[in-house]
Amino acid sequence: MKAFRIAIAIIAVAMFITLSASNAKADEWDKKTLVTFDQPVEIPGMVLPAGTYVFRRASSTDPNVNGSPRAIKSWFYPGDTSGEEFVYRSSGKTINEIGALQTQIAELRDAQMQQAQRLDAVNQRAQAGLAEANQAAMAAKAANQIATAADRMAANADRRAEAAQFNAKAALNQIGTVAGQIETRITNMDKYRVADQSTVTFAFNSDVLSEQDMSTLDAVAASVATPQGGDLIELEGFTDNIGTEKYNLGLSDRRVESVLRYLVSKRVPLYRISLVGLGKADPVSDNQTAAGREQNRRVEIRVLRSSDSVSTAAR
Numbered sequence: 001m002k003a004f005r006i007a008i009a010i011i012a013v014a015m016f017i018t019l020s021a022s023n024a025k026a027d028e029w030d031k032k033t034l035v036t037f038d039q040p041v042e043i044p045g046m047v048l049p050a051g052t053y054v055f056r057r058a059s060s061t062d063p064n065v066n067g068s069p070r071a072i073k074s075w076f077y078p079g080d081t082s083g084e085e086f087v088y089r090s091s092g093k094t095i096n097e098i099g100a101l102q103t104q105i106a107e108l109r110d111a112q113m114q115q116a117q118r119l120d121a122v123n124q125r126a127q128a129g130l131a132e133a134n135q136a137a138m139a140a141k142a143a144n145q146i147a148t149a150a151d152r153m154a155a156n157a158d159r160r161a162e163a164a165q166f167n168a169k170a171a172l173n174q175i176g177t178v179a180g181q182i183e184t185r186i187t188n189m190d191k192y193r194v195a196d197q198s199t200v201t202f203a204f205n206s207d208v209l210s211e212q213d214m215s216t217l218d219a220v221a222a223s224v225a226t227p228q229g230g231d232l233i234e235l236e237g238f239t240d241n242i243g244t245e246k247y248n249l250g251l252s253d254r255r256v257e258s259v260l261r262y263l264v265s266k267r268v269p270l271y272r273i274s275l276v277g278l279g280k281a282d283p284v285s286d287n288q289t290a291a292g293r294e295q296n297r298r299v300e301i302r303v304l305r306s307s308d309s310v311s312t313a314a315r
Contacts, residue, residue, distance in 0.1 A: 252277035
């Protein structure tokens, strides 16, 4: 009876072992996922085509599926190496492709960076060119303004030059007219004759005109105010013999200048008058007496008139 029980226990253990192995194999097979032809499965780091067996853990996708062949082989049954080799080759190929893609991505990034740098350089050159163009435009505008101002200045200068030329021409004409008149007078100088003669006297050591002298000079000024206007006046100043020669010459100059100023104040043209101071020369009376010296302190006035003027007035 005891032996029978032992046999039954051995059989039970064997059956348990057989069932356990069978359950383990079934459980392991349940972990195997068959991907259909049109349903690729993504595994971290790689994508397997349809028809590939993917082994999973009980909780989630095996993170070691891309690992070493030993880690992958642990999920295959003994002797099933085709799946192991395929997954390994696919994993290695995918990793290589990923590396190549990463290299290409890095190269593309470098190319993009270089292109961005080139674009930035082109943009900087464009900005610099635009700034230079703006500066050139501003310089051109300033130059145009300067040119316009220069044109206005040139036009004003031309007008001033024309006005100056006109004035110069008028002045030359006037000078020519006056010069002709002077030349005519010089030419006719020998034709002038004394038309009137007057004398004004002065007190001792004085060049002041008396009222009587002024009356005499008024008559002289009136006599030369003829319509023809060609009369000339000669003035000669004298002194008595008292005093030095130098002093008397200065005194005679002051006396004749007094007569000149008075005639000019009466509208007699200055250019018609000639004058000279002769000091104590040419006395008209004896200087030994007071009456004689009084007559010598004088200015003689002579009105000269051209013979042409006389004949014209007569006609």
